[in-house]
Amino acid sequence: MSRDVCVYLNFITDAHRDQIARTAASGGMTAHFFKSGQYDEAAACGKNAEVLYSNSPKLLKECTHLKWYCSTNAGVDQYCRDPSLFPNPECLLTNSNVYGLTIAEHTVMVTLMLLRRLPEYGQRIRDHFWKGHLPIRSIHGLHIVMLGTGQIGRCIAARMRALGAAEIVGVSRSGRPLPDFDRVLPTARLDEALPEAELLIMAVPGTAETAHILSRERIALLRPDALVVNVGRGTAVDQPALMDALNAGRIAGAALDVADPEPLPPDHPLWETKNLILTPHISGDLTLPYTCDRNVDSFCEDLVNYMAGRPLAHLVDRTRGY
Secondary structure: OOEEEEEEOOOOOHHHHHHHHHHHHHOOEEEEEEOOOOHHHHHHHHOOOOEEEEOOHHHHOOOOOOOEEEEOOOOOHHHHHOHHHOOOOOOEEEOOOOOHHHHHHHHHHHHHHHHOOHHHHHHHHHOOOOOOOOOOOOOOOOEEEEEOOOHHHHHHHHHHHHOOOOEEEEEEOOOOOOOOOOEEEEHHHHHHHHHHOOEEEEOOOOOOOOOOOEOHHHHOOOOOOOEEEEOOOHHHEOHHHHHHHHHOOOOOEEEEOOOOOOOOOOOOHHHHOOOEEEOOOOOOOOOOHHHHHHHHHHHHHHHHHHHHOOOOOOEOOOOOOO
């Protein structure tokens, strides 16, 4: 009886197909490939598939005999919140921890845009007002607080270090020391780190523990020249409180790649918030070839582990949400 791997993804190239097919065949499995427009065919394959590599909760629900679901996403909170998505409750879940480079580059980009006052200059240009010389700042010498020290947070910290940041303080659940951070504090000590932050970067998963972790009270702890960059989950921020602080000039600026809800409704006041760079959840988008290649590499590495009966490297604890 064939042991099937169902791949339902649009970014897969011919080289990726060959890589996945060879890896599956090395362990006696057969890979089948589908893209948008082939959902019915993918669903038919999924009904008997042992492994699914995709980013489709809808297709997951069709896979009644599935033993392992590999999501192409880094954030898998939707799968952890809703166990009914898994017809087989014992199904393993992994995510793809390969977005560090692209999200770190996005973070550096929006940080520099904020430090060099691009939102304000952009408004001047739209108003046809040619005047410069707003005071700017640099990453060099900056005091940074990094909320979330996973793969993405560590990649961001390394690049900020290379650009001359004066101090990078990590904040994590455990507070365990890590390279690229001058020190790491447990989440329970977040309040003591915030008043010193010139830049607060948020890269936390969407869990009950992180919901509104940047609350109105914590936003009030930030200094007037502080910047906030969120590349994790929109639910981690008290958005009305952040909008109030930005519009009143109580903090200097923010960049949000995530929002609550998503997609953001056209009439939401976040669109018109002052000194805010807003992007539609694209910092880790699967359009960068490097990220696509690493996504497939990561899946194939764990497919080898799966076929050999070894633990999966990117296994998600669905009770914790990551």
